[in-house]
Amino acid sequence: xxxxDSTARIEDGAVIGEGVTIGPYCVIGANATIxxxxxxxxxxxxxxxxTLGAGSVVHPFAALGGxxxxxxxxxxxxxxxxxxxxxxxxSVTMNVGTVKGGGLTKVGARGFFMAYSHVGHDxxxxxxxxxxxxxxxxxxxxxxxxxxxxxxxxxxxxxxxxPQAMIGGVSGLRGDVIPYAMVSGQFAHLEGLNVVGMRRRxxxxxxxxxxxxxxxxxxxxxxxxxxxxxxxQSRAGEDPAIAEILAFIDAGKKRPLCMPSEVYGTASDxxxxxxx
Numbered sequence: 001x002x003x004x005d006s007t008a009r010i011e012d013g014a015v016i017g018e019g020v021t022i023g024p025y026c027v028i029g030a031n032a033t034i035x036x037x038x039x040x041x042x043x044x045x046x047x048x049x050x051t052l053g054a055g056s057v058v059h060p061f062a063a064l065g066g067x068x069x070x071x072x073x074x075x076x077x078x079x080x081x082x083x084x085x086x087x088x089x090x091s092v093t094m095n096v097g098t099v100k101g102g103g104l105t106k107v108g109a110r111g112f113f114m115a116y117s118h119v120g121h122d123x124x125x126x127x128x129x130x131x132x133x134x135x136x137x138x139x140x141x142x143x144x145x146x147x148x149x150x151x152x153x154x155x156x157x158x159x160x161x162x163p164q165a166m167i168g169g170v171s172g173l174r175g176d177v178i179p180y181a182m183v184s185g186q187f188a189h190l191e192g193l194n195v196v197g198m199r200r201r202x203x204x205x206x207x208x209x210x211x212x213x214x215x216x217x218x219x220x221x222x223x224x225x226x227x228x229x230x231x232x233q234s235r236a237g238e239d240p241a242i243a244e245i246l247a248f249i250d251a252g253k254k255r256p257l258c259m260p261s262e263v264y265g266t267a268s269d270x271x272x273x274x275x276x
Contacts, residue, residue, distance in 0.1 A: 003020075008023070023043075032047065035051070035052055036054045046058075049096060062089070063092075073098055073121075078096045078099060082094065087111070087112045089114050097122045101121060105122055111125065118134075118137060123139065124142045125137075132148075135153050141157065143160075151170070156173060161177045162245070164194055166197055168184025168191075179245050180241060181193065182195075190260045192215070198241075219259065
């Protein structure tokens with residue numbers, strides 16, 4: 001049965017699912033929808049046009065569905081949708097979208113968002129992600145499934161992070177991160193492949209060797225990056241992961257590509273990467 005503490009404030013119009021627990025001093029806005037079996041432990045604010053998926057657990061002082069941190073926002077009825085069975089820890093913030101960004105901030109299922117992490121307006125976040133303490137996304141970022149973002153790391157607006165990438169702690173992302181990558185650094189750079197994560201996703205030794213060979217040819221073989229990328233297109237049929245990486249690079253628009261540190265040291269490759 002649904003349990004609502006006497007100190008909670010729920011505005012008329014809010015939709016509260018079956019089996020929900022709403023603890024002390026929570027505030028639920030009129031346009032919020034709380035899915036079945038959710039738990040809001042205490043002091044949680046859910047505002048705006050926000051949907052919280054079934055079975056999610058929200059810890060004290062989280063603020064979901066607040067206005068986007070965008071000076072052009074004028075109170076339009078934009079949305080925040082959060083998937084089922086997410087864990088949202090203390091003081092996490094997630095904002096609704098903006099009209100110019102499509103009007104929707106979307107967070108997938110089973111995400112684990114540690115204390116003080118932030119999902120900015122118009123972001124699209126996949127399933128089964130982990131955001132460590134204070135991991136931060138600027139507006140319009142795209143994050144694939146099974147991504148891990150380390151503590152105190154931040155992504156510039158419009159950055160894309162491919163599926164199964166791992167971002168080390170205290171990293172600053174200015175460019176797109178290819179799927180399956182390992183990235184770290186104050187000005188983040190590629191360090192290789194997220195081999196541990198790939199093994200957890202049932203990559204065989206043979207597949208790992210194949211993708212590693214492709215990665216080395218793409219980022220470390222002779223020639224400028226544009227030449228290496230052109231040569232790599234012929235390998236798309238060798239493995240679905242290779243095809244996924246190539247498609248990800250081809251789809252880039254707003255931000256340069258995150259590259260290995262030694263690549264940034266050459267002006268020709270730096271210019272090429274920034275125009276991909």
